[in-house]
Amino acid sequence: MTITDAEWAVMELAWARPGLTGRDCVNALSKQRGWSRSTTLTLLRRLEDKGALSTSELGRTKAYYPAVEREDAAMSETADLIDRVYRGSLSQLVNTFTRKTALPREEIDELYAMLRRLEGESNA
Helix, strand or coil: CCCCHHHHHHHHHHHHCCCEEHHHHHHHHHHHHCCCHHHHHHHHHHHHHHCCEEEEEECCEEEEEECCCHHHHHHHHHHHHHHHHHCCCHHHHHHHHHHHCCCCHHHHHHHHHHHHHHHHHHHC
């Protein structure tokens, strides 16, 4: 599932505050992004059609809930980026990124820890 940048903003709101009504979403995104009511409702409908949001009826009001975990959506988006831009190569992505951006020592240590964990898993 691909989530656009605008849809991602809606999902961030849904992950932060599950059960928001359409009105709550319209108000929040109007303040955050300057979006109109119709823009927000269109994005909510698209996300529901994609299966990213689920709803429950509260009388005449809909409450919106994330139907996917944030980590799963992030993984899907990341995998799509790596496939499209880096021909499926995670190491090429990391190489490109680290040539352009200095990493703090903590992040370098985290990367080493991840690589050691992965190496241990592949040897098991």
